[in-house]
Amino acid sequence: MPEKITEDLFNNLVETIADSVSKQKSVSIFEEEKSNSVVSGFNRLFGRQRPVHHILGGGKSADVLLWRNKKISATFLASATLIWVLFEWLNYHFLTLICFALVLGMLAQFVWSNASGLLNRSSSQVPRLVLPDELFVSIGRSVGAEVNRGLQYLQDVACQGNLKQFLVVAVSLWVAAVIGSWCNFLTVLYIGFVAAHTLPVLYERYDEQIDGFVYNMLDQFHNHYKKLDSGVLSKIPKGKFKLKKHD
Numbered sequence: 264m265p266e267k268i269t270e271d272l273f274n275n276l277v278e279t280i281a282d283s284v285s286k287q288k289s290v291s292i293f294e295e296e297k298s299n300s301v302v303s304g305f306n307r308l309f310g311r312q313r314p315v316h317h318i319l320g321g322g323k324s325a326d327v328l329l330w331r332n333k334k335i336s337a338t339f340l341a342s343a344t345l346i347w348v349l350f351e352w353l354n355y356h357f358l359t360l361i362c363f364a365l366v367l368g369m370l371a372q373f374v375w376s377n378a379s380g381l382l383n384r385s386s387s388q389v390p391r392l393v394l395p396d397e398l399f400v401s402i403g404r405s406v407g408a409e410v411n412r413g414l415q416y417l418q419d420v421a422c423q424g425n426l427k428q429f430l431v432v433a434v435s436l437w438v439a440a441v442i443g444s445w446c447n448f449l450t451v452l453y454i455g456f457v458a459a460h461t462l463p464v465l466y467e468r469y470d471e472q473i474d475g476f477v478y479n480m481l482d483q484f485h486n487h488y489k490k491l492d493s494g495v496l497s498k499i500p501k502g503k504f505k506l507k508k509h510d
Contacts, residue, residue: 315467330464340460347453368392 319325330336349355376389420432443451466473 315463315470319463328459328463329467330460336460340457343453343456347449350449 316325316329319328326332327336327339349360350357372389417432420428439451
């Protein structure tokens with residue numbers, strides 16, 4: 264009997280979703296814009312009140328993630344894809360690529376410095392590549408600041424006593440550990456990089472439709488959970504525990 268009720272509830276959920284999709288397709292343009300404006304005024308995903316650009320920091324990094332400059336964003340995404348293909352598909356190693364790059368750089372400087380003598384021209388000065396010390400200092404400070412921020416957040420969650428937030432973080436770390444067992448660390452980084460460069464811009468462009476769909480699904484699940492609770496869960500007998508008094 265409970266299995267039949269659960270199956271009926273699941274079928275009703277599927278039919279309700281299909282009906283809602285068909286109704287949304289049949290609604291006129293004016294009614295759709297009106298409903299979207301109402302949804303955008305009251306329902307925002309995760310309680311969002313500010314634009315996505317401000318949530319992402321509002322700086323150059325947010326411009327890159329939201330494709331304000333398509334050339335720069337495409338360059339970052341193509342570079343990450345090239346690195347992932349070299350290490351994952353072609354099975355190159357980091358030390359191998361570094362050695363090949365150094366050999367090519369030395370070959371270019373050797374040809375540059377000796378081409379003038381071969382062509383009977385005056386010798387030209389070969390440019391030297393020197394990385395400034397401030398670059399490594401700024402990178403170290405940025406990485407250290409982000410690591411300390413993450414550790415502080417985890418310690419705050421563990422010490423504040425908010426059980427719901429603690430469970431959410433623990434489950435998120437467990438999911439990350441499971442995903443890490445399926446693929447290596449570089450693939451996880453690449454998936455996160457691609458998601459960071461695609462999901463925010465898609466949500467910014469279709470935020471009203473996504474918010475409306477998410478809240479509609481949450482309402483449907485909430486209603487069907489009430490039916491499941493009243494039809495099945497509430498009928499499960501609960502044990503009564505009484506404290507024994509010791510004289």
